[in-house]
Amino acid sequence: MATNHPKVSGYVPQAVYNRLIEFKDQHGLTSVSQAVTVVLEQFFGIGRFELPGSDSGNDGRITELEQQVVRLQEQVQTLAEAFQSHQKGGSPVVQREIEDQPVKNAPRRRRRGKDDGDSLTPVG
Numbered sequence: 001m002a003t004n005h006p007k008v009s010g011y012v013p014q015a016v017y018n019r020l021i022e023f024k025d026q027h028g029l030t031s032v033s034q035a036v037t038v039v040l041e042q043f044f045g046i047g048r049f050e051l052p053g054s055d056s057g058n059d060g061r062i063t064e065l066e067q068q069v070v071r072l073q074e075q076v077q078t079l080a081e082a083f084q085s086h087q088k089g090g091s092p093v094v095q096r097e098i099e100d101q102p103v104k105n106a107p108r109r110r111r112r113g114k115d116d117g118d119s120l121t122p123v124g
Contacts, residue, residue, distance in 0.1 A: 008036070 012020070024035035041047040
């Protein structure tokens with residue numbers, strides 16, 4: 001096929017070639033040359049070719065993570081305010097409200113007895 005583009009030629013290990021063919025087939029590309037071009041464009045950040053489904057699944061995950069960051073920022077703000085309030089002799093009600101807020105994927109902890117002090121220790 002005649003083209004005005006420069007020719008690039010090279011030898012790759014069989015495993016790389018096999019993966020390139022998989023990439024070509026997975027993305028509905030018509031030739032190995034097109035697959036190499038897309039891979040290089042993506043690598044160099046100059047992609048003209050939008051891979052079908054290249055961001056599939058990521059948009060939802062990114063949104064979920066952004067929402068989680070906002071919730072964590074709110075919890076940090078609440079904790080900072082409670083700490084300041086506690087330092088000034090504030091109400092223990094604020095402390096209970098903070099303790100009641102669930103933290104997703106937080107490690108389980110248990111309180112030590114009165115003789116052990118007030119610190120928290122991880123539960124194995």
